[in-house]
Amino acid sequence: MPPSHPSSEPRASASPVPGRAGTVALGRRLVREFLSPYWPTVGLAVGCMVVMALATAATAWLLEPAINQVFLGREAGALWWVAGGILAAFVVRSLSNYGQSVLMSRIGFEILTAARDRLHDKVSAMELRFFQAHSTGELVTRFTYDINRMRFAMANTLTALGRDLVTLAALVGLVFWQDWVLALAACLVAPLTMVPVRRLGRKVRRRALDTQEETGRLQALMLQVLRGVRVVWIDGRTEDMRSRVGVLIDRIFRRQVSGERARTLVTPIMELATGVGLGLALVAGAHRVLEGGTDPGSLTSMLAALLMAYQPAKRLANLYSIVQEGLAAVERLFRLLDTPPDLTEAPKAVALPSGRGRIEFRRVTFAYRPEEPVIRDIDLTVEPGEVVALVGASGAGKSTLLNLIPRFLDVDQGAVRVDGHDVRDVTLASLRSQIALVTQETFLFDDTIRANIAYARPEASDAEVEAAVRAADAWDFVAQLPRGLDTPVGDLGGRLSGGERQRMAIARALLKDAPILLLDEPTSALDTAAERRVQRALAELSRGRTTLVVAHRLSTIVDADRICVLHGGRLVEQGRHADLVNQGGFYARLYRGHEEGAPA
Ligand SMILES: Nc1ncnc2c1ncn2[C@@H]1O[C@H](COP(=O)(O)OP(=O)(O)OP(=O)(O)O)[C@@H](O)[C@H]1O
Ligand SMILES: [Mg+2]
The missing domain is CATH 3.40.50.300 (P-loop containing nucleotide triphosphate hydrolases)
Incomplete structure (x- = not known):
C-alpha cells in the first residue's frame, strides 16, 4: 500500500489466500516475531500438554490390567494399584490441563499486546497522507478483529500440535502396541475421512475470508453512516443507506451460516468414522479374543483409547480452517507492519532548542x-x-x-x-x-x-x-x-x-x-x-x-x-x-x- 496513492474508498480488507510456500513463510515469521520471545512459557505449556497426553494414554492403558487381572484373574490386590493408577492419571491430567490452559491464554494475550504495540508504533510513524489514504474502519479492523484472529489461530495451533497431536499419537501408539492387527482394522477408516474434511476445510476458509472482507466493509460503511448522519438525513438517503447496510448484513449472515454449516459437518463425519472404526475393531477383536489371539483386557483398553482419540482427532481436523483464517488476518497485519514508516527521525536528531519561532x-x-x-x-x-x-x-x-x-x-x-x-x-x-x-x-x-x-x-x-x-x-x-x-x-x-x-x-x-x-x-x-x-x-x-x-x-x-x-x-x-x-x-x-x- 504505497502511501503516495491514496484513495478515499474504504479498501477491501481481505487478501488473497496465501499459497503453501506463503503459508510456511508466514508461519515461520509468526513464530520468530511473536512466539519466540515467550519461549520459556511456550516450552512450559507444551510440557504440560505432553504430560496431559501421556496421562490420557495411561488411563486407557490401565484398563487392561483392570480387566485381565482384577476381573478375569480375580487378583484383589491388583485392584488397588489399578484404581490408584487411574486416580493418579486423572489428577495429573487435570493439573497439567489447567497448567497448559493458563499458560496458553497468557501467551495469547502476550501476542495480542505485542501486536497492538507494534501496530500502534507503526501507525504513529506514519505521515498524514497515510491516514488520509486508509479509512478509519479499516485501521480499526486491524487493531481489533485481525489481531484477535491471529491470537486465536496461534493459540489453537499450539494447543493442537502440543496437546491434540501428542495425545492422538500416544493413544494410537497404545492401540498398536496392544494389538497391531486390530489397530490396523480400526484405523482403516481414518484415511477415508481425509478427503471430505479437507474439502470442507477449504470451504470454511473461503467463507471466512469473505466474511472478514464484508465485515470490514460493513464497519467502514457504519462509521460513515454514523459520522455523516446529518447529511444522510437531510439528503433523504436514510432508506438508501439502510438498504445498503441491510444488504451487507444479510450477505454476511448467509456466508456465516454457510461457513458454519461446513464447519459443523466435520463433527458427524468424524463421529461416523469413529463409530465404524469402533465397530470394526469390536467385530475383529471378538474374533481374535475367541481365537485366543488377544485378551479381553487389551481389547477393552484399545476400545477406550479409540474412543478417547475421537476428540483430539476432531480438533485436529478443524485446525486447518482455523489456521487458514488466522493466516489471512496475519497477512494483512504484516502488510501494514511492513509499510515503511514515512516519518522517521534522523538518527542524529537533536532536540530543537526553544527559540523565538522563526x-x-x-x-x-x-x-x-x-x-x-x-x-x-x-x-x-x-x-x-x-x-x-x-x-x-x-x-x-x-x-x-x-x-x-x-x-x-x-x-x-x-x-x-x-x-x-x-x-x-x-x-x-x-x-x-x-x-x-x-x-x-x-x-x-x-x-x-x-x-x-x-x-x-x-x-x-x-x-x-x-x-x-x-x-x-x-x-x-x-x-x-x-x-x-x-x-x-x-x-x-x-x-x-x-x-x-x-x-x-x-x-x-x-x-x-x-x-x-x-x-x-x-x-x-x-x-x-x-x-x-x-x-x-x-x-x-x-x-x-x-x-x-x-x-x-x-x-x-x-x-x-x-x-x-x-x-x-x-x-x-x-x-x-x-x-x-x-x-x-x-x-x-x-x-x-x-x-x-x-x-x-
Ligand atoms: N491527501 C491528499 N491527497 C491528494 N491530494 C490532496 C490531498 N490533500 C489535498 N490534496 C490536494 O492538494 C491541493 C491543495 O490542498 P489544500 O488542502 O492545501 O488546499 P487549501 O488551500 O487549504 O484549500 P481550502 O481553502 O479549500 O482549505 C488540492 O488540490 C487538494 O485537492
Ligand atoms: Mg485548507
Whole structure:
C-alpha cells in the first residue's frame, strides 16, 4: 500500500489466500516475531500438554490390567494399584490441563499486546497522507478483529500440535502396541475421512475470508453512516443507506451460516468414522479374543483409547480452517507492519532548542502524487512574532503548507526550518512542542473539559487552566456548567456550539504557550457574533507568537502584518493589505470578490 496513492474508498480488507510456500513463510515469521520471545512459557505449556497426553494414554492403558487381572484373574490386590493408577492419571491430567490452559491464554494475550504495540508504533510513524489514504474502519479492523484472529489461530495451533497431536499419537501408539492387527482394522477408516474434511476445510476458509472482507466493509460503511448522519438525513438517503447496510448484513449472515454449516459437518463425519472404526475393531477383536489371539483386557483398553482419540482427532481436523483464517488476518497485519514508516527521525536528531519561532520555507516543493506538486518552489520567511495571513482560492495549497511545519507532511524538495534548524534534523517531539495548532474542526477527546484544555500540558495547575480559559473568552460558559472544568465533554452530549468548541481549542493552544501558532481557518465556521469573540481570543493568542493564519475572513487578513497570496501552489504576491489592493493583482481580485460578497 504505497502511501503516495491514496484513495478515499474504504479498501477491501481481505487478501488473497496465501499459497503453501506463503503459508510456511508466514508461519515461520509468526513464530520468530511473536512466539519466540515467550519461549520459556511456550516450552512450559507444551510440557504440560505432553504430560496431559501421556496421562490420557495411561488411563486407557490401565484398563487392561483392570480387566485381565482384577476381573478375569480375580487378583484383589491388583485392584488397588489399578484404581490408584487411574486416580493418579486423572489428577495429573487435570493439573497439567489447567497448567497448559493458563499458560496458553497468557501467551495469547502476550501476542495480542505485542501486536497492538507494534501496530500502534507503526501507525504513529506514519505521515498524514497515510491516514488520509486508509479509512478509519479499516485501521480499526486491524487493531481489533485481525489481531484477535491471529491470537486465536496461534493459540489453537499450539494447543493442537502440543496437546491434540501428542495425545492422538500416544493413544494410537497404545492401540498398536496392544494389538497391531486390530489397530490396523480400526484405523482403516481414518484415511477415508481425509478427503471430505479437507474439502470442507477449504470451504470454511473461503467463507471466512469473505466474511472478514464484508465485515470490514460493513464497519467502514457504519462509521460513515454514523459520522455523516446529518447529511444522510437531510439528503433523504436514510432508506438508501439502510438498504445498503441491510444488504451487507444479510450477505454476511448467509456466508456465516454457510461457513458454519461446513464447519459443523466435520463433527458427524468424524463421529461416523469413529463409530465404524469402533465397530470394526469390536467385530475383529471378538474374533481374535475367541481365537485366543488377544485378551479381553487389551481389547477393552484399545476400545477406550479409540474412543478417547475421537476428540483430539476432531480438533485436529478443524485446525486447518482455523489456521487458514488466522493466516489471512496475519497477512494483512504484516502488510501494514511492513509499510515503511514515512516519518522517521534522523538518527542524529537533536532536540530543537526553544527559540523565538522563526519559520523559513526554502524552495519548498511538495506533491501528494508524484508529478503533481501542490506546493511549488515556495520561499517564505516568517519572523518571530510576525502575523502572516495565507490567502488564496480553495485548493491553492494553504493547509498543505501549514502541515509541512510540524512535519505532518514532509517536503519533497527544499527545506522547512524553524529557528534555523531543518525540521527533519530535530526530534519530532521537540519540534511539535514549539507549535500550537487551531483548525476549523476542533477535536475534543472523550474526557473532561480540563483534560481537553490541558492536553499538551496535563500537569498544568488549576490557576493556569483557568487563566487560559479566561483569555480564550470561554470562562462564562465553562463556569456555568454543573461541574465546571471537571465536566466530562461526553456529558454535554454534543451541546457545545461551534464557537464554544473553537474557544476551547484556543484555550488549549494558549495553555501550550508555544512560540509558533498555526491557524487554519479557525473562524470560518462561525457566525459574525461568535466570530468576533473568537477573533478577540485569537488576537490574545497570537500576541508575541509567530503566527501563520489561513484566513478567508477579511477582518483577520487586514490585521495581519503581512499577507501572502498562494495560487496553484505558488507564492504569487506578498505585502500589506493596502499595497496589495493598489497593486491590482490576485489579491486585489480576491478582495473585490469579498466586497461583492462572494466567497474569496
Ligand atoms: N491527501 C491528499 N491527497 C491528494 N491530494 C490532496 C490531498 N490533500 C489535498 N490534496 C490536494 O492538494 C491541493 C491543495 O490542498 P489544500 O488542502 O492545501 O488546499 P487549501 O488551500 O487549504 O484549500 P481550502 O481553502 O479549500 O482549505 C488540492 O488540490 C487538494 O485537492
Ligand atoms: Mg485548507
